[in-house]
Amino acid sequence: MRRSLILAVAAGLAAACSTVYVATTASAAVACAPAWSAGAVYVKDNVASKGGNNYTAKWWTQGEDPAVTSGQWGVWINNGACGGVVSPSPSVSPSASASPSASVSPSVSPSVSPSTSTTPIPVGGLPKHALIGYLHASFANGSGYLRMADVPADWDIINLAFGEPTSATSGDIRFSLCPATECPGVETEAEFLAAIKAKRAAGKKVLLSIGGANGQVQLTTTAARDAFVRSVSAIIDKYGLDGVDIDFEGHSLSLNAGDTDFKNPTTPVIVNLISAVKSLKARYGAGFVLTMAPETFFVQLGYQYYGSGPWGGQDPRAGSYLPVIHALRDDITVLHVQDYNSGSIMGMDNQYHSMGGADFHIAMTDMLLAGFPVAGNAANVFPGLREDQIAFGAPSSVSAGNGYVAPAGVQQAVTCLVKGTNCGGYTLRSGTNPSFRGLMTWSINWDKFYGWEFRNSHEPFLNALG
Secondary structure, eight states: OOOOOOOOOOOOOOOOOOEEEOOOOOOTTOEEOSBOOTTSEEOTTOEEEETTEEEEESSOEESOOTTTSOSTTSSEEEEEEOEEEOOOOEEEOOOOOOOTTOOOOOOOOSOOOOOOOOOOOOOTTSOSSEEEEEEEOSOOOTTOOOOGGGSOTTOSEEEEEEEEESSTTTOOEEOOOOOTTTSTTOOOHHHHHHHHHHHHHTTOEEEEEEEESSOOOOOOSHHHHHHHHHHHHHHHHHHTOOEEEEEEOTTSSOOOTTOOOTTSOOOHHHHHHHHHHHHHHHHHGGGOEEEEOOBGGGTGGGGTOOTTTTTSOSOTTTTTTHHHHHHTTTTOSEEEEEOSSOOOEEOTTSOEEOSSSHHHHHHHHHHHHHEEEETTEEEEEEEOOOGGGEEEEEESSTTTOTTOOOHHHHHHHHHHHHHSOSOTTOOOSSOOOTTOOEEEEEOHHHHHHTTSHHHHHHHHHHHHTO
């Protein structure tokens, strides 16, 4: 968002062949599924048995004993006692072509069954499928200024761009309306406050988006962390906001050497950000709305590389959002990765995917729904998030960012993710995702400039998904 292009990922990884057992749904006869194997790869809704019990995988897993990891936060669900045997139905994923520079490879199954979970999914006051957009509130550009009161009611989450720090390491976040000299037609602060109140009364969520391309935020110390919490709280209270959007870009998040486990980060800028957001959530309670808009470089690239990696030479920012997302997975309302301004990224089919079409949205979003091994380590898996927590970001127009996709392509991607149809050549690992949250765009202003193409195309489409 107001950003420069991130360079394409250069190196590829070889694909490996692995046996994966296709999901077998437990029946009333409670026959035992094929016995769990430490060497097999299981994906969401695959069923295996161990010790006289059937277990269902919640996400991609390998080597995690279901008898040990079936607690509330474990990878397996204990379905209870079983008897008898069901014949296994293995499928083997073919090897993809290897890059000459690759030395390790994640191994992921192309086979997955649709979700059969009946657990209610919390919606957090949002419609089942939401339209999310950024409003240029603190600056002007070629798209023109748009008053809060004039934002159409179709936008369910409005992210105010941007709250920025007084310096990169201060943690002191400031937000103010664009000055009238820069933004002709800007409303007064009183009008802005009244419009926010009206939006919230209508059920919309208004958030402070922190960062952006120009707002580098590096919480290197606990003092910066505490300043972040104080200053962000002050902005939330002043404007009567519902929460925050974390849009850290550039060099805001970078992993220190030796910080290789996303589940147990040690880098101060990572640890302090997690702590700060948890403090905000504790302050405002269950109604606090938290969204995130990382770029693919900081999330999906983690499938191949994480930080500087054990091989050296990689960018220490690679995958650096993963520990933040993982630590806050119970607090995140919507994660909407920016599927634009991105280089080619390898998906779980071990193929590179490039922005500009439905395929990129499908492959990148599937990773977040299904989960994936980090940096080729099958024993270190980033678990997928709930489908209601996931949306994807797309430019509203050709001027908004690189990677614009016409409405038909965006809707093809959503249809694939929600219904499992019209997926082109890609096979979903996550199964169908009927509660997929929706679409984010940069930006509401650019959408208005181009005659509301994004809003007019996608709001009725999302509503019709059911």
